[in-house]
Amino acid sequence: MSVETQEYMNGMRPGPLTREIPECMRDKYTVVQAIIDVIMFVIVGIGYVIKATYKTIVGRHKKDLKGAIAVVTGGGGGLGSLIALRLARLGCTVVLWDINKQGLEDTVKLVKGIGGKCYGYVVDLTQREDIYRVAKKVDEEVGKVNLLINNAGVVSGRYLLDTPDHLIQRTFDVNILAHFWTVKAFLPSMIENNDGHIVTIASMAGHVGVAKLVDYCSSKAAACGFDEALRLELETQGIKGVRTSLICPYFIRSTGMFEEVNSRFVPQLNSNDVADRIVLAIRTDEPFALIPGFFRVLLPFKWLVPWPCISELIRGLVPDAVPVPMHAARPTPAAAKTASKPEALDVKHGASAGPMTVLPPARHDRQV
Ligand SMILES: NC(=O)c1ccc[n+]([C@@H]2O[C@H](COP(=O)([O-])OP(=O)(O)OC[C@H]3O[C@@H](n4cnc5c(N)ncnc54)[C@H](O)[C@@H]3O)[C@@H](O)[C@H]2O)c1
Numbered sequence: 001m002s003v004e005t006q007e008y009m010n011g012m013r014p015g016p017l018t019r020e021i022p023e024c025m026r027d028k029y030t031v032v033q034a035i036i037d038v039i040m041f042v043i044v045g046i047g048y049v050i051k052a053t054y055k056t057i058v059g060r061h062k063k064d065l066k067g068a069i070a071v072v073t074g075g076g077g078g079l080g081s082l083i084a085l086r087l088a089r090l091g092c093t094v095v096l097w098d099i100n101k102q103g104l105e106d107t108v109k110l111v112k113g114i115g116g117k118c119y120g121y122v123v124d125l126t127q128r129e130d131i132y133r134v135a136k137k138v139d140e141e142v143g144k145v146n147l148l149i150n151n152a153g154v155v156s157g158r159y160l161l162d163t164p165d166h167l168i169q170r171t172f173d174v175n176i177l178a179h180f181w182t183v184k185a186f187l188p189s190m191i192e193n194n195d196g197h198i199v200t201i202a203s204m205a206g207h208v209g210v211a212k213l214v215d216y217c218s219s220k221a222a223a224c225g226f227d228e229a230l231r232l233e234l235e236t237q238g239i240k241g242v243r244t245s246l247i248c249p250y251f252i253r254s255t256g257m258f259e260e261v262n263s264r265f266v267p268q269l270n271s272n273d274v275a276d277r278i279v280l281a282i283r284t285d286e287p288f289a290l291i292p293g294f295f296r297v298l299l300p301f302k303w304l305v306p307w308p309c310i311s312e313l314i315r316g317l318v319p320d321a322v323p324v325p326m327h328a329a330r331p332t333p334a335a336a337k338t339a340s341k342p343e344a345l346d347v348k349h350g351a352s353a354g355p356m357t358v359l360p361p362a363r364h365d366r367q368v
Pocket of ligand 1: 073076077078097098099103126150151201202204248249252255256
């Protein structure tokens with residue numbers, strides 16, 4: 001240890017900051033500065049709250065998505081296909097990524113059916129190199145992506161000790177690691193053009209733990225952290241043209257992911273309503289959207305009341321997230337064969353296809 005450091009530690013030498021403060025102010029400076037900082041923060045904070053309240057009352061400006069190029073991962077089924085239909089209606093060119101070739105072809109057909117511009121790419125999001133390769137292909141074949149919706153997700157749906165390691169790995173590969181690779185692939189051009197939006201479809205399960213969803217909840221909590229840290233990182237770097245939005249829905253009906261969930265008190269959400277809400281959040285540059293919105297008021301209580309209350313509440317609300325064992329609900333070999341039957345559509349093949357979700361995407365009522 002140097003003599004200087006030793007003297008500083010013994011209080012014989014002023015520190016690097018106190019050295020610059022006048023002698024008479026040395027004791028007072030940090031307290032005065034801290035008080036000024038707090039007052040400034042409160043004033044600025046009140047300003048932001050007033051602005052947000054005003055925007056909520058009069059309505060937020062909705063940005064025009066016409067001409068935007070949007071990549072929707074997991075766009076071959078469920079929520080992804082509903083978002084794709086809405087974006088196409090708003091004039092976006094929609095690029096769908098999915099491992100499920102049949103679902104992808106169906107959705108491309110649907111989007112084109114309503115007059116939209118749509119491309120489908122078979123991508124396995126567990127494969128980083130596949131993501132980078134197809135991202136490059138999209139850039140060359142479709143153009144610069146300015147809206148990225150990380151929507152694909154998987155769930156294992158078993159008690160932790162019954163979950164094979166490869167399913168835990170897959171949950172993290174799809175639900176969070178793929179977000180890193182897609183963002184690394186598309187963010188540079190968004191920054192270069194000062195125009196972009198990254199949307200993370202996480203879940204309420206990223207804020208609240210649920211039995212049988214240990215891998216799912218932890219991957220979604222990571223997705224929430226990913227969005228917040230990335231947003232702060234962009235703001236710290238002064239990048240104003242690239243936004244991020246975090247979407248956290250409660251359980252959704254008829255997408256195929258949590259078909260059988262046993263949910264009390266709070267009804268499962270309608271998938272079309274969730275898709276509408278997501279598109280609204282994108283158009284109004286909302287940093288986060290909890291669906292339904294009242295969870296925003298309830299969530300802070302999690303840290304205020306004793307744990308047994310939280311445990312009772314969650315176990316009462318979701319007695320069983322996966323009442324039917326997921327492996328029992330796998331499609332039959334015959335159904336799986338039909339699901340991967342190729343069709344002559346202009347789906348661009350990036351990898352060999354195969355259904356990845358444990359349940360096949362439901363053919364629910366897709367509305368625009
Ligand atoms: N369904 C719900 O109750 C619910 C609730 C909250 C959040 N979410 C989240 O919303 C998102 C969409 O969920 P959903 O209900 O539409 O699920 P879904 O199972 O219907 O759709 C997921 C899509 O991701 C695709 N996919 C899975 N693994 C893939 C891989 N390795 N590579 C490429 N594509 C892959 C599937 O083929 C499927 O098309 C997910 O991130 C999910 O976690 C769903």
